[in-house]
Amino acid sequence: MTKEDCFYLGKIVSKYSFKGELLIKLDTDEPESYENLESVLVDFRRQLIPFFIESSQLHKSNLLRVKFEDIEEEADADELINFEAFLPLSQLPPLNENQFYYHEIIGFKAIDARHGDLGEITGVNDQSPQALFQLKHPSGKEILIPVNDEFIQKIDKANATFYFQTPTGLIDLYLD
Structure with missing residues (x-):
């Protein structure tokens, strides 16, 4: 999958805990639409890599607190900070007739x-x-x-x- 097949979800901005949890700053007006994701694609060194989500919840208004599978330690989480997260275009929520992406x-x-x-x-x-x-x-x-x-x-x-x-x-x- 390429970036052209995806939309920008947000940026991984910081760690949340010492257990490998991260905060993704969502680029959306409706953050609650993305609270129960199964996975995201992270632009890791110019390749979109799928990261599966163990758990997630909204943290403040536009931050999504995520726990990725296989990211157990702070050092692993540190490597992902400042990378961008994407989702396939097929996962965009439907819009009404007067709205557009x-x-x-x-x-x-x-x-x-x-x-x-x-x-x-x-x-x-x-x-x-x-x-x-x-x-x-x-x-x-x-x-x-x-x-x-x-x-x-x-x-x-x-x-x-x-x-x-x-x-x-x-x-x-x-x-x-």
Whole structure:
């Protein structure tokens, strides 16, 4: 399995106890969805390695306390700190019609109420304080639109199209 077949679950940030327990900082709005996992894939030295979970429970808001099978000592747990954890895309919880995962909207057409065809969604930059849709306009220019419910009029998943109503002047910043 490759990273392209997976989604980022979180990062192993610290040990919890001297018995080999670890804390994974989850990258999700719904940490409770991941409380009863059987296993995770850890990006260990550039390879996804399955680690089976003996026990897990939520610890504070977005930390998952896990006890992996065969990790019995602090030294073993130390080796896993700062590595990223992934799950197969098939384990993503289902979403309702108005929700989406960033990876599934790449390639969607973008239509704005004022400007019409904005081109194609090429990605979502979620590394900044405000997540941004990245679009490639037919002119070749890049357009960035904040991921904000107020700007999204409709999502037509069947036709792979996003309908936006962007604030006056936003698109003009990129096209003028």
